[in-house]
Amino acid sequence: MTSSCYKNIIFFSTFTGLANRAPIIQTFYAEDQVFSDVKLDGVVTLVDAKHTGFHLDEIKPKGVVNEAVEQIAYADHIMVNKTDLAGEPEIASLFERIRNINCMAQLKRTKYGDVDLNYVLGIGGFDLERIESAVEAIHAVEDHAGHNHGHYHSHCHNHDHELVYKDIVFLKSDTEHHDNHHSHDHTHDPGVSSVSIVCEGSLDFEKKIVCPSYLMKQLNNMWLGTLLLESSEEIYRMKGLLSVDGMNERFVFQGVHHIFQGSPDRLWRPDEPRINKIVFIGKNLDKEELEKGF
Numbered sequence: 001m002t003s004s005c006y007k008n009i010i011f012f013s014t015f016t017g018l019a020n021r022a023p024i025i026q027t028f029y030a031e032d033q034v035f036s037d038v039k040l041d042g043v044v045t046l047v048d049a050k051h052t053g054f055h056l057d058e059i060k061p062k063g064v065v066n067e068a069v070e071q072i073a074y075a076d077h078i079m080v081n082k083t084d085l086a087g088e089p090e091i092a093s094l095f096e097r098i099r100n101i102n103c104m105a106q107l108k109r110t111k112y113g114d115v116d117l118n119y120v121l122g123i124g125g126f127d128l129e130r131i132e133s134a135v136e137a138i139h140a141v142e143d144h145a146g147h148n149h150g151h152y153h154s155h156c157h158n159h160d161h162e163l164v165y166k167d168i169v170f171l172k173s174d175t176e177h178h179d180n181h182h183s184h185d186h187t188h189d190p191g192v193s194s195v196s197i198v199c200e201g202s203l204d205f206e207k208k209i210v211c212p213s214y215l216m217k218q219l220n221n222m223w224l225g226t227l228l229l230e231s232s233e234e235i236y237r238m239k240g241l242l243s244v245d246g247m248n249e250r251f252v253f254q255g256v257h258h259i260f261q262g263s264p265d266r267l268w269r270p271d272e273p274r275i276n277k278i279v280f281i282g283k284n285l286d287k288e289e290l291e292k293g294f
């Protein structure tokens, strides 16, 4: 949906609609003209309270992804509609399943799609300025669910990383690698979940970005760059907030598969603990491996 005054695009998806959101989302970043003319505001997914559980359970043929799971994974806002047709336990269980897939999305119960316009306009799902609320959302849910096991690292590994200033970076895609991923077995549990990493301390960058071409090289050297290069097919979305040694501002970023966008954010407050927070939504994510890599 386009709003001519704001030039914002809100991307609505329903399960029987388009198969894959990623290429559409990526178009907003890949095409210069599109990027300068319009802004992708967010992805709203409408799910049917009565039938979505069934779609999530669907066992797909090898190589075919579960569309229902993916549409939930990409969403910023999720309207759980037709709640009048489902019982409370059914709705509660659906909410829990959705949360397990996508912990960053805002969920809303609706009947006949009746929702305040503000819920579907001005989402800012890709805004770097709103990264904090998104990464905080998952921790609030984890705390509430008692899943926060206090895995706060006392320090971060030494990183030979570089900063990316107000830039969008497309990491090199490896076609062969990409194709291999499509041959993975998707027939059982689709394994799409949200994983958060919380790490105290500051990342230690030794070099400064001197020119844009240097950026890609450095990004590819980063743990994050390597991770996306190896697993971009598996990582639907990610958002993060980093503390960088010697940098007074927080560094925020967001990504959709191999597209990565980052920028310095507000200043760290003097009394604020320097904590790095990253949230991934993806397939077959291994929290321990991700934490170790970081």
Ligand SMILES: Nc1nc2c(ncn2[C@@H]2O[C@H](COP(=O)(O)OP(=O)(O)OP(=O)(O)O)[C@@H](O)[C@H]2O)c(=O)[nH]1
Binding pocket: 014, 015, 016, 017, 048, 081, 082, 083, 084, 085, 110, 111, 112, 113
């Ligand atoms: N009881 C009830 N019916 C609804 C609700 N929302 C839509 N419907 C009705 O469901 C029927 C099908 O509407 P939708 O599911 O929105 O249709 P659709 O989007 O083309 O269907 P899908 O693409 O298959 O999801 C219509 O008769 C709607 O009036 C709701 O919240 N409660």
